[in-house]
Amino acid sequence: MSDIDLTDTTPDDVREEGVVDEVPPDQLAFDVGDFPGGLRGAVEAVLMVVDEPVTELALASALEVPVPDVETALAELEEGYAAQQRGFCLRNVGGGWRVYSRPEYAPVVSKFLLDGQQARLTQASLETLAVIAYRQPVSRSRVAAVRGVNVDGVIRTLLTRGLIEEVGTDEESTANLYGTTATFLERLGLQSLDDLPALAPYLPEVDVLDEIAESGRS
The missing domain is CATH 1.10.10.10 (Winged helix-like DNA-binding domain superfamily/Winged helix DNA-binding domain)
Structure with a gap:
């Protein structure tokens, strides 16, 4: 997956790696x-x-x-x-x-996003993309549970690059579910998701991810 010809140094990617997983209860009172x-x-x-x-x-x-x-x-x-x-x-x-x-700044924003598509993805983006590729359709919280950090910034980056997309909502939590796109397959030179290397067995099962995500919210 590191062969993707993109680079990304967006603040979101950098910031999300430094997110503290849990905040002490005494710091939640304000x-x-x-x-x-x-x-x-x-x-x-x-x-x-x-x-x-x-x-x-x-x-x-x-x-x-x-x-x-x-x-x-x-x-x-x-x-x-x-x-x-x-x-x-x-x-x-x-x-x-x-x-x-x-709205007045739409030309600036569009140019920035389009130029960014020529960049190489960071390790954080590649790891998040891998989780989505193997566990799709998957919610943001489940991806965060696997990686152990907040992934909001990276998800936005991958959406912007057109490598992932929203593919529905979870019936129980109503959370958005994400999956990879045709662009993802094209950039990796794959015909379908069946051509992905057999890495899925090394990722936690969905039930385990639910438990991890739930414990993180408690």
Whole structure:
């Protein structure tokens, strides 16, 4: 798999390798008023790590504050980004909030992504791609369970490169499931997934991954 002619040095790939698997319980207790940026800063921090729109209720629950306070913070952030002409904006899409790059910068973003497709993938990307290839369809949490680190950044990179794609949702957890694409097979010179080397027996079984993922959330 290391023969893929791509290079990737994206911050997401680098950052995800340094993610701490577990945070001590005593560090999970907080008061948003103690943070330098207060509630707005806390809301902003959460929005920077979500990969799909999040509701006011979900934010309020996570931050342990009233929903109206979260609504006010979101409105202030949205107005602030617009007034400062930032390269990103806050949008309410489908009943949830998420940070997006501003439409005006679409040419810049597109050029960056297209240029990035000529880069070589990092070891983190290759390992994540291998897990998806052998365990597809597989959810993000199961991939993270195998690798032992957060894989959000790498998943985004692989999606951008067109090497993986969403192939459905898990019936129980409703999590997105990922699989490899025709581009993946083409880049590796394979006719089908049956041509992959026999590495699957060395990966944990699905039931084991479920137990690992569940323990990581407890």
